[in-house]
Amino acid sequence: MSDPNVSAVEQYRNNFLREVEENVDEGQWVKMCMQCGVCAGSCPLGEHWEHSPQKLFMMIRAGKREAVLSTNSMWMCTSCYNCVVRCPRQLPITQIMHGLAAYAHRLGLAPKMQPTRDFSIQFWENCTRTGRVNELRLTIGLYFRDGLVAGFKKGWSMRNVAFGLLKAKRLNPFELFKGHECKDRKGIQAMLKKANEIDARKKRPTT
Amino acid sequence: MSAVGEMKTAAYICRGCGIGERLNTKQMAMVAQKEGKMKVVREHDFLCDASGVQMIRDDIANEAVTHVMIAACSRRAKTEAFNFQDVPMARANIREGVIWSQPEGAAAQEVTQDMADDYVRMGCAEVKKMKLPAGAPVASQNRRVLVVGGGMSGLTAALESAEAGFEAVIVEKQGALGGWAAQLWKRAPFRSPYTDPVDTGVAELVAKVTNHPRIEVHLNATLAQTSGAPGAFTVQVATESGATTALEVGAIIQATGFTTYDIAKLPELGGGQHPNVVDQAGLEALVIAAARQGVPVKRPSDGGEVRSVVFLQCAGQRDDSGKHLPYCSGHCCNTSIKQAMYFKDANPAIDTVVLYTDLRTPGMGEDFYRSGQTKGVTFTKGLASGVAAAGNSCTVQFRDFILDEDTSIEADLVVLATGQVPNSGVNIDIPEDQQPAVKPISILNLTYRQGKDLPQLKDGLTDSHFICFPYETRRTGIYAAGPVRRPMDIAQATEDATGAALKAIQAVENAALGRAAHPRSGDLSYPIVPLEGCTQCKRCTVECPFGAIDEDEKRFPLFNESRCRRCGTCMGACPVRVISFENYSPDTVGSQIKAIDMPDEFSEKPRILVLACENDAYPALDMAGMQRNVYSAFVRVIPVRCLGSVNTVWITDALNGGWDGVMMLGCKHGDDYQCHFVKGSELAGYRMSKVDDTLKQMGLETERVASYEVAITDIARAPQLINEYVAKIQEIGMSPMKGFA
Numbered sequence: 001m002s003d004p005n006v007s008a009v010e011q012y013r014n015n016f017l018r019e020v021e022e023n024v025d026e027g028q029w030v031k032m033c034m035q036c037g038v039c040a041g042s043c044p045l046g047e048h049w050e051h052s053p054q055k056l057f058m059m060i061r062a063g064k065r066e067a068v069l070s071t072n073s074m075w076m077c078t079s080c081y082n083c084v085v086r087c088p089r090q091l092p093i094t095q096i097m098h099g100l101a102a103y104a105h106r107l108g109l110a111p112k113m114q115p116t117r118d119f120s121i122q123f124w125e126n127c128t129r130t131g132r133v134n135e136l137r138l139t140i141g142l143y144f145r146d147g148l149v150a151g152f153k154k155g156w157s158m159r160n161v162a163f164g165l166l167k168a169k170r171l172n173p174f175e176l177f178k179g180h181e182c183k184d185r186k187g188i189q190a191m192l193k194k195a196n197e198i199d200a201r202k203k204r205p206t207t
Numbered sequence: 208m209s210a211v212g213e214m215k216t217a218a219y220i221c222r223g224c225g226i227g228e229r230l231n232t233k234q235m236a237m238v239a240q241k242e243g244k245m246k247v248v249r250e251h252d253f254l255c256d257a258s259g260v261q262m263i264r265d266d267i268a269n270e271a272v273t274h275v276m277i278a279a280c281s282r283r284a285k286t287e288a289f290n291f292q293d294v295p296m297a298r299a300n301i302r303e304g305v306i307w308s309q310p311e312g313a314a315a316q317e318v319t320q321d322m323a324d325d326y327v328r329m330g331c332a333e334v335k336k337m338k339l340p341a342g343a344p345v346a347s348q349n350r351r352v353l354v355v356g357g358g359m360s361g362l363t364a365a366l367e368s369a370e371a372g373f374e375a376v377i378v379e380k381q382g383a384l385g386g387w388a389a390q391l392w393k394r395a396p397f398r399s400p401y402t403d404p405v406d407t408g409v410a411e412l413v414a415k416v417t418n419h420p421r422i423e424v425h426l427n428a429t430l431a432q433t434s435g436a437p438g439a440f441t442v443q444v445a446t447e448s449g450a451t452t453a454l455e456v457g458a459i460i461q462a463t464g465f466t467t468y469d470i471a472k473l474p475e476l477g478g479g480q481h482p483n484v485v486d487q488a489g490l491e492a493l494v495i496a497a498a499r500q501g502v503p504v505k506r507p508s509d510g511g512e513v514r515s516v517v518f519l520q521c522a523g524q525r526d527d528s529g530k531h532l533p534y535c536s537g538h539c540c541n542t543s544i545k546q547a548m549y550f551k552d553a554n555p556a557i558d559t560v561v562l563y564t565d566l567r568t569p570g571m572g573e574d575f576y577r578s579g580q581t582k583g584v585t586f587t588k589g590l591a592s593g594v595a596a597a598g599n600s601c602t603v604q605f606r607d608f609i610l611d612e613d614t615s616i617e618a619d620l621v622v623l624a625t626g627q628v629p630n631s632g633v634n635i636d637i638p639e640d641q642q643p644a645v646k647p648i649s650i651l652n653l654t655y656r657q658g659k660d661l662p663q664l665k666d667g668l669t670d671s672h673f674i675c676f677p678y679e680t681r682r683t684g685i686y687a688a689g690p691v692r693r694p695m696d697i698a699q700a701t702e703d704a705t706g707a708a709l710k711a712i713q714a715v716e717n718a719a720l721g722r723a724a725h726p727r728s729g730d731l732s733y734p735i736v737p738l739e740g741c742t743q744c745k746r747c748t749v750e751c752p753f754g755a756i757d758e759d760e761k762r763f764p765l766f767n768e769s770r771c772r773r774c775g776t777c778m779g780a781c782p783v784r785v786i787s788f789e790n791y792s793p794d795t796v797g798s799q800i801k802a803i804d805m806p807d808e809f810s811e812k813p814r815i816l817v818l819a820c821e822n823d824a825y826p827a828l829d830m831a832g833m834q835r836n837v838y839s840a841f842v843r844v845i846p847v848r849c850l851g852s853v854n855t856v857w858i859t860d861a862l863n864g865g866w867d868g869v870m871m872l873g874c875k876h877g878d879d880y881q882c883h884f885v886k887g888s889e890l891a892g893y894r895m896s897k898v899d900d901t902l903k904q905m906g907l908e909t910e911r912v913a914s915y916e917v918a919i920t921d922i923a924r925a926p927q928l929i930n931e932y933v934a935k936i937q938e939i940g941m942s943p944m945k946g947f948a
Contacts, residue, residue, distance in 0.1 A: 017585075032580050034566070035588050035609055058609040061585050089577075 016065040029091045033057040039083035049073045053083060053093050056100070069109040074101045075116040095156030118145055126148050128192055131182030136175045216335060217247035217272040218327070219263060221254035221279035221301070227718060229306040230323050234277060238324045243331025244803075248274055252526075269292055271606055272663025274337065276330040278323075281829045282846070295337035297329035297792055299323075303832035304844060308926070310837050318812065318840035325803040325843055332802035338789040340555055340732035342721035343768035346615070347439035350715045351376060353456040355430065355650060356630075358386020359697050360462035360689025362412050363704035364711075368460075369421040373712055376454060377416070378444055384413045385803050386464055388697055391466055392494040392549065395541040397698040401574035403552070404545045407697070425452075433459070434654040436755075436769040437684030438718030457715035458684045460707045461661060461669065463650055465627035465690040468523050468532055476522055477625055481596030482507035484621045485521075487542050487698040488928060494549050503553055506619050508599045513619045515558040515604050518543040519591045520566075522623035525542045536626035537777075538696035541572045543624050544579040551582045560585045560616060562605055570698060594621055627694040631669045632660035651685070657754035661687060668692055674881055676725060678707040681753050683724050683770040684714045718769045724770065726822070726883045727848070732788040733768045734777055740785035747777035747786060752851070752886035769815035774884035779891065784856060793854050799845055805865045808945045813841050813867035813936055817929065818853055821846040822883045824917040825827065827925045838926035839933040842870070850874070851887025858898060858912055862905060865945035868936040871895065871914040872925065881918060888916070908939050 022025040032053065040052030051059060051073045059068050072134055074097040083093040101117070104110040122141045127133045144151030155162075165171035182188055210917040211809050218239035220232050232250050239245045247266055252261045254277065266272040276298035277289055289296065301323050303883040309319040352368040357379030365375040377384070388394070393404035416422050431445035437458055440881040450812035470486045471479030478484060483506055485493065497504045504513055520540060521530040540563065561584060568576045580586065589607040596602075601621045632650035633642070635658025642754045661680050671692040672679040678686045678922050688707035689700040713723045723730035741763055748756040748764050755770035756777065764777075770851045778786045784793045795819075806812040819825040831838065847853055850873030861869050874882040876889035892914055899909045913932060 031583060031585070032577065034580075035586070055609055058587070058607070061587065062607065062610060062614070064610075139212070 009207070016063045016068070017061050020060050020100070020103075021063070024096065024103045026092045026095045027099060028155060029096060030057050030060050032089050032091060034089055038086050038088065039091075042082040042086045043082060044082065045076050045078060049076050053097060056097075066109075069104040069107060070102070070111060072111045072114045074098070074104075075114050077101075113145075118142075128189070130179060131185050131188040132180060134175055134179040135178065136171065136173070140176070213271075214274060214335070214819045215247070215270070215272050216243075216245045216274040216276065216331070216753075217263075217266055217270070218243060218245040218276045218278065218331060219254055219392070220248070220327070220583055221252075221259070221277070222250055223253040223255070224280065224302050224937045225306055226279070227252065228793075229311065229826065230301070230320055234320065235301075235323055235327045238327045239278070240801075243276070244335075245276065245331055255285040256399070260288050261593040263289075263291065267291065272762065274334045277864075278327050278330060281832075283826060283829055293339070293340050294456040295334060297330040297337065297725040298332035299326040300829075300844070301326060303829040307835060308828070308830035308838055309840055310850070313436070315725075315840065321804070321812070322840050328802040328804065329843065329845070333795050334794065336794040336798050337675035340730070342731040343733040343771075345438070345719065345721045345769075349438055349440070349455045349457040350705055350718040350719065351454075351456045352711045352715070352800065353378065353440070353442060353454065353459045354462055355422070355459065356386070356462040356464055356689075356691075357381070357384040358462065358464045358689070358700075359388040359409070359412075360464060360691075360700040360704040360707075361386070361460070362409075363423050363701045364460045364462055364688055364708045365415055366412070366419065367705045367708035368711060371420050371708070372421075373715070376425065377457065378425045378428045378442075380427070380429055382427050384416065384424065384426070384567055385409045386814060387488070387514070389413075390488060390495075391491050393545065394697050395538075395572070397570075397573060398634040399571075401571040402578040404548055430650065431726050432654060435454065436718070436767045437714045437724060438769055440684065457718065458686070458711035459651070460686050460688055460704070460711050461650065461691060462688045462704060462707070463630040463632075463669075463691045465629050465694070468625040468628050470623060470625055473523050473623060473625070475593050476519060476591060477596045477621055478522070478602060478623055478625075481601065483599065483601050483619065484594060484596055484623065485540065486623045486625045490546055490549075490620075490622050490928070494546075504550070506599055507547070511599055511619070513550070513557060515616075515618045515624060516547065516560070516620045517601075517616055517618040518547060518559070518561045518602070518622045518624060518727050519594075520561065520563040520624045521609045522625050524624075524626040525564075529864070532626045532628070532666070535567060536628070536694035536696060537569060537699075539624035539626065540567050541569075541696060542577060543622065544575055544584065544623060547579060547584040548582060548697055549866055550929075551579075551584060554593075556581055558585070559788065560587055560618075562587050562589055562591055562603070562616075564588065564590055564608070569696070584723055586914050597711065608762055623658075629668045629691045629694075631663055631667050631691060634663050634667070635660055636662065644907070653682070655682070655754045656757050661685060662797045664692070668694075669676055672883075672885065674879060675883065678703070678710045679725055683753050683755065683772060684711075684718065686710045686714075697699065723771065723773045724769075725773075730773045732734075732773060732790050733771055734766055734773075734775075736764065736766060736786050738763050738785075740783050742783055744782060747779040750776055750851075750886070750890055751782045752776060752884055752890075754874055757819075768919070772884060774887055775847075776849065776884060776887050776890060779850075779854050779887075779894070781851040781854065784854060791848060791852070793856060796845055796847070796857055800861050800866070801864055803843060805945060808941045808943075811852075813933070813941055814865070815839070815842045815929075815933055815936060816849070816861045816866050817842045817844040817867040817870045817872060818847050818857070819844050819852050819872040820882075820888070820917070821848060823881065823919040824921075824925065825872050827919050827921045828872075830922045831926045834922060836923055836926045838929040840930055841867075841933055849882065849884045849887035850891035851882075853891055853894075855894060855898060855901070858895075859901060859905075861909060862902070862911065862942070863944055865942055867911065867942040868932065869912045870929065870932050871912075872917040872928075873914065875916045875918060905943070905944070907931055907942070908926045909934060910939060911942070 037054045040054045050071050077097040126138045143154040225301045238247045240248045248299040275294050278301050280302035281300045282298035305323045351374040354365045354377045357377045365377050370786040388407050388409045394407045396405050409627045427447050428444050429445040433442045437439050440456045442454050445536050453541040467488050550557040589605045591605045593604045601618050604615045654784040664670050669687045669692045688704045717724050755767050757765040873888035882888040898912050
């Protein structure tokens with residue numbers, strides 16, 4: 001099995017737009033953007049984006065594959081759907097942003113340690129393991145993502161909140177060791193496996 | 208009926224619509240009788256109803272009334288009820304002009320009544336100076352429509368005229384009908400669904416025109432001479448051999464279309480430098496040639512396969528450097544989308560990029576644009592800085608406005624979207640010695656003293672009353688249609704030609720009855736000029752916006768009534784005041800100015816004369832009344848046909864008569880003029896700029912004469928202007944001229 005990224009480049013050469021259309025959720029909409037910039041102006045986090053959705057669409061058409069897939073821009077999307085509501089061409093911009101992020105992640109080109117991406121990975125692994133989110137482990141995982149010292153510092157700064165939660169019986173320290181599972185853990189996992197298979201079948205195989 | 212020439216005047220005072228409650232109509236009747244010297248004076252509770260109208264008709268029939276003055280609503284209201292074709296009629300505007308524009312209550316009662324009484328005096332004075340217009344003498348009644356140009360616009364104009372029952376003649380310079388549209392492979396869609404290029408339909412249109420019993424076609428022909436007037440044009444149609452045929456026609460539609468902007472003027476974009484760089488017309492030719500052979504479009508340089516095409520929008524257009532066309536040609540974005548589809552529909556693997564700064568897709572073009580995107584045409588917002596063409600490939604250098612970078616793109620074929628250059632003929636406003644080196648060839652070869660062709664509006668485009676009446680030109684009976692007057696696409700040209708055909712029909716019908724054409728359509732009055740008073744100063748011939756006045760062999764003005772629009776600009780221009788209309792003259796207005804009861808210097812009641820353009824300012828004041836927008840009771844408004852018809856004698860008469868100020872309300876002039884008569888308000892502005900000296904000689908403040916531009920929509924602003932002006936006059940003080948007249 002070859003590196004999916006390398007094979008994609010081989011296959012599409014300069015036609016990145018076609019690659020996006022065939023591999024990214026709702027990617028077929030990218031060509032319909034009319035470059036009005038309303039999405040860019042509507043995004044509440046706009047100033048934190050390296051490239052606005054408008055610009056990303058143009059970059060895709062211009063074949064800027066590397067720049068698009070390695071940017072942290074689409075990871076900034078908080079799914080507020082402001083852009084989708086306002087887009088005069090009715091592009092599902094939010095979905096495309098998540099689609100692009102997921103595709104970049106699949107190809108291994110997404111920026112490492114990008115907080116949103118990091119959280120997504122931790123959350124997904126955490127909840128698919130037992131079928132339930134283990135909040136304590138997830139929190140600790142996020143505290144220590146920047147290293148041991150940073151983790152302890154963060155934990156110490158949040159100690160009052162933690163004690164409060166303990167007192168209110170909202171935090172069970174034993175969850176750290178075992179944690180509770182859903183009723184049918186195997187069933188959930190089988191379901192997820194099946195969903196993955198279906199998803200993979202829908203996407204064009206990158207052989 | 209009384210003996211011919213005996214005048215019997217009658218005044219009718221309406222008490223309806225609240226006039227009776229607000230005003231002392233008995234007093235108004237007394238004024239009409241005592242001061243207005245009206246022979247018959249009647250009041251009525253509801254003058255515009257059947258009994259009121261019948262009363263007037265009975266007086267005309269049984270009492271031998273010859274002149275009617277109606278003091279009721281505005282002259283713009285109840286025109287169907289007060290429609291007495293057999294007598295001259297004046298209307299005193301008591302409803303909109305007095306009770307609706309003045310506040311109710313005892314405090315305002317006196318000045319409101321003064322106003323009403325004055326309008327009655329003015330109406331009585333005016334009607335006595337009016338005559339019933341007889342209609343211009345009809346020279347000829349030719350109803351044939353001549354269409355110059357056999358392209359999409361010309362064909363449509365001829366066909367529409369013929370289908371409406373009128374004969375049409377097409378004079379086409381080339382050897383075949385169809386024009387540019389016949390050089391296209393397909394046209395952009397003009398009906399739903401707006402998704403794909405469609406057949407041009409030119410062949411069918413040409414066949415319809417060629418076989419039409421009422422259409423005559425002259426190919427390889429031009430106009431050697433055009434003379435005459437609406438209903439009586441004579442044109443000399445010249446063929447290549449030099450032989451000419453004379454044709455009599457009633458109206459002319461100039462649909463001479465456009466030439467494409469010369470691609471060789473764009474060498475930096477590869478224009479004229481390399482066979483793989485073509486303009487839109489060049490691409491159509493390539494596509495047609497390929498389709499005839501049943502093969503895909505090939506690269507012109509070597510006949511190789513075309514895998515990528517780049518379209519450069521606005522090439523040599525929307526240029527502010529003065530080098531190229533300053534305007535947008537309107538059709539090119541849709542055309543480029545259409546041409547990109549030629550490739551995409553044939554082979555989706557061909558890359559097509561449209562490089563634009565602003566994609567402008569008029570009409571339902573937005574759907575067509577979307578269809579282009581669906582088909583995979585790439586739209587890139589940017590501006591090309593250069594095209595380097597070598598061998599079989601072109602490199603387009605451009606600034607990407609979205610990604611904010613300079614970049615380039617490779618293409619087998621580059622298409623430049625150059626614009627339309629109108630075929631307008633000679634620019635008659637440029638003096639002979641300043642004409643360009645390569646002299647344009649005249650299209651109409653008019654024998655008018657004003658020049659050989661239609662005037663040009665802007666950027667070489669043929670004249671058009673752009674804002675209000677697009678097909679109207681400044682030459683009565685000659686209409687411009689299609690891209691010659693404004694850049695446009697086929698759909699717009701078709702619509703334009705239909706409109707122009709209707710205008711031409713209206714012109715010949717009016718000319719045959721001796722009536723005016725637009726905008727005073729149906730007016731029977733025409734300028735009457737006793738030449739014994741004329742000093743041959745030529746102001747009327749020069750200032751007539753419509754080229755209606757030639758010169759006879761003795762250098763007197765020669766009026767062509769059917770070319771005249773009855774604006775009265777000549778009347779306003781004439782320093783010896785010999786030009787007048789039967790129902791509108793220096794006297795009809797002058798007598799009103801002199802008729803009012805002028806309060807003395809110590810009355811604190813100034814009088815301000817408002818001369819309001821009847822097309823815009825006067826209706827705006829009427830509507831102000833309808834909305835009860837109050838304005839000063841010290842003004843007396845006289846409607847004028849156009850500010851251009853205002854003769855300075857009225858101003859001096861008013862000031863000598865003790866009026867405290869003169870306010871002129873006319874239409875916007877300048878590049879985006881709204882004057883119905885194109886130049887009227889501009890000429891008035893020019894004339895009034897010279898009034899200051901007169902004022903100073905009279906020892907009066909220059910503020911006592913003021914002009915304002917008022918649009919028909921200025922319903923709130925016009926009363927405000929009046930109030931501000933009245934306040935200013937009150938500040939200056941009363942005129943010292945009172946009591947001398």
